[in-house]
Amino acid sequence: MNRRVSVWKYVRLKNGRWRYCKPALAKNGKIRPDWVIVKGKAEHHPEGNFYLHRYDGAREIWKRVGLNAQDAVDAAEFDTAYLDAKAKGVPVKPIDTPNLTIEAAAHGWLEDVKLSARPETHELYEHTVREFRSWNSNGGPRHRFVAEFTRLDLLTYRKWLITDVGNAPRTAGNKLIRINRFIRKTLKLRDGEGPITVKDTKVGVTEREPEVYDQAELQQFFKACTPEQSTLFKTFLLTGFREDEVMFLYWSDLDFNRGTLRVTAKPEFDFTVKDYEERTVAVPHDNLMGELYKLKQWNFIRQLKIGTPCRLVFPTAGGKPNYHMLRLCKRIAHRAGLNCEECETCVRSDGKECEHWFLHKFRATYGTELLRKGYDIATVRKQLGHKPGSEATFRYLAPLQIDVVRKKGIDDLFGSVVDWELGKERGASQTERAEKVTVKSEAAEPEPENQEAESPDVRQPVPEGISAMWKEIHEAFRKAEVKHKKK
Numbered sequence: 001m002n003r004r005v006s007v008w009k010y011v012r013l014k015n016g017r018w019r020y021c022k023p024a025l026a027k028n029g030k031i032r033p034d035w036v037i038v039k040g041k042a043e044h045h046p047e048g049n050f051y052l053h054r055y056d057g058a059r060e061i062w063k064r065v066g067l068n069a070q071d072a073v074d075a076a077e078f079d080t081a082y083l084d085a086k087a088k089g090v091p092v093k094p095i096d097t098p099n100l101t102i103e104a105a106a107h108g109w110l111e112d113v114k115l116s117a118r119p120e121t122h123e124l125y126e127h128t129v130r131e132f133r134s135w136n137s138n139g140g141p142r143h144r145f146v147a148e149f150t151r152l153d154l155l156t157y158r159k160w161l162i163t164d165v166g167n168a169p170r171t172a173g174n175k176l177i178r179i180n181r182f183i184r185k186t187l188k189l190r191d192g193e194g195p196i197t198v199k200d201t202k203v204g205v206t207e208r209e210p211e212v213y214d215q216a217e218l219q220q221f222f223k224a225c226t227p228e229q230s231t232l233f234k235t236f237l238l239t240g241f242r243e244d245e246v247m248f249l250y251w252s253d254l255d256f257n258r259g260t261l262r263v264t265a266k267p268e269f270d271f272t273v274k275d276y277e278e279r280t281v282a283v284p285h286d287n288l289m290g291e292l293y294k295l296k297q298w299n300f301i302r303q304l305k306i307g308t309p310c311r312l313v314f315p316t317a318g319g320k321p322n323y324h325m326l327r328l329c330k331r332i333a334h335r336a337g338l339n340c341e342e343c344e345t346c347v348r349s350d351g352k353e354c355e356h357w358f359l360h361k362f363r364a365t366y367g368t369e370l371l372r373k374g375y376d377i378a379t380v381r382k383q384l385g386h387k388p389g390s391e392a393t394f395r396y397l398a399p400l401q402i403d404v405v406r407k408k409g410i411d412d413l414f415g416s417v418v419d420w421e422l423g424k425e426r427g428a429s430q431t432e433r434a435e436k437v438t439v440k441s442e443a444a445e446p447e448p449e450n451q452e453a454e455s456p457d458v459r460q461p462v463p464e465g466i467s468a469m470w471k472e473i474h475e476a477f478r479k480a481e482v483k484h485k486k487k
C-alpha cells in the first residue's frame with residue numbers, strides 16, 4: 001500500500017483552467033505559500049486551496065485542507081503518521097473525514113451556523129469557539145487539529161471555565177455542549193459520538209425550576225402588543241409551541257373549522273420534526289383562531305401587494321422566517337414596563353432587556369397551566385411534544401406545587417405557635433408587594449381572551465408527603481410507558 005501523502009495546490013493557470021500543482025519550495029525546503037511549479041518553473045499563484053493527495057490501493061484520494069500552507073504540511077504529517085500507525089496494526093479511529101485544523105474548521109463551521117441558525121445562536125457559538133481556541137493556545141493542550149481533542153481535554157476546559165473564567169456550572173456545561181457539537185460536525189460524527197457525554201455537561205448543575213408568567217404580567221404584556229404581535233405571542237402561549245415550531249408554522253397547518261394548529265416538518269427550511277414532536281393541538285376558537293383568521297385576511301391583502309404568496313403565518317416583512325422573535329419579546333416587555341431591573345441582564349443593558357422575558361417561558365406557562373387545569377401528565381406530554389418517558393413534563397409540576405401549597409394556606413401555618421414579631425418588618429413589605437400586584441392586575445383590564453390562562457378557583461388537595469407522592473406517580477407513569485412501548 002502506498003502511504004505517501006503529498007501536498008498540492010489547486011490553482012488557476014493562464015489558460016483559465018484549474019489544475020493541481022506541486023508547491024514551489026524555498027531553499028530551506030519549506031513551502032513558498034504563493035508559488036507553485038508549472039511546467040518546471042515557479043509561478044506566482046496566491047489563489048486556490050491546498051490539497052492532500054494519496055492513493056488508497058488504486059484509488060486516488062484528494063482532500064482539501066484550506067488556504068494555509070503550514071496547515072497543509074501539518075495535515076500531511078498527521079495523515080502520514082495515522083496511515084503508518086494503521087498499517088502497523090495500531091488501533092486508530094477511522095479518519096475518512098476532513099482532517100481540519102481548528103482554525104479552518106472553526107471558520108467553516110461558524111459560516112454554516114450563520115446560514116442555518118438565528119443570529120443570536122451564531123453570536124453565542126462564535127464567542128464560545130473564540131474562547132475555546134484562546135484556551136487551547138494559552139495554557140490549554142495547544143492542539144492544531146480538531147481530531148486531537150480528547151474527553152480529558154474537554155473536561156479540563158470545563159474546569160478552566162468554572163475556576164478561571166468564573167462561569168457557573170450550567171454555563172460551562174452549555175459551552176461544553178457547543179464545543180462538542182463543533183467537534184462532532186467537523187469530524188462528521190453522529191449524535192452521541194462526540195468526545196463527551198451529556199452527563200459530563202451536567203456535573204454540578206442543579207435542575208432549575210421552570211419559570212412561568214403570571215396572569216398580571218401577561219395582561220400587561222399583551223396590552224403593549226400591536227394586534228399582529230398579540231396574535232404571535234398568544235400563539236406561543238396557547239399552543240405551547242417551541243420557537244421554531246412557531247417560526248415555521250404554515251397556513252396549511254391551521255384548521256379553522258376544528259380550531260387546531262399542527263406541527264409539521266418543513267424540509268425546505270431544514271426544519272425536521274421527530275415522530276413524537278409531530279402533533280396537533282386544539283386552541284380556543286373564539287380568540288386565537290379568530291385572531292389568526294384576521295391575520296390571514298390581512299396577509300392575503302399584503303400578498304396581493306407584494307405579488308408573492310407566503311406560506312408562513314409569522315414571516316418577516318420580506319416573507320422570510322422570522323429569526324428575531326426573542327428580540328421582539330424582550331422589546332415588548334421593556335415597552336410594557338415589565339423588566340425587573342434587578343437581574344444581571346437588566347443591570348447590564350440599563351433596564352432595556354430582562355432575562356425573565358423569553359420565548360420558552362410561554363411554553364412553560366402553557367404546560368403548567370394545563371396541569372393546573374387538571375390535565376393528566378400523559379396528555380400534557382403529548383401536547384408539548386415531549387419524548388415518551390421524558391422527564392421534561394414533570395418539571396412543570398414544580399411551579400404548580402408551590403402555587404397549590406400557598407393556596408392551601410401556608411401563610412397561616414403555625415400562626416398560633418410561632419411568635420412572628422421579629423419578622424414584622426419583612427412581613428409588611430411582603431404585604432405591600434402583594435397589594436401592588438393586586439392593583440396592577442386591576443389596572444390591566446381583564447381581557448376575555450385571557451381567561452384560558454386564569455388559575456382555577458378549585459382548591460386542589462395536597463396530601464402529606466408531597467415529594468414522596470410525586471415520586472410514586474412518576475414511577476407508575478414510567479412503568480406504564482415502558483409497558484406501552486413494549487406493546
Ligand SMILES: [Zn+2]
Nearest residue numbers: 340343346354
Ligand atoms: Zn431583569
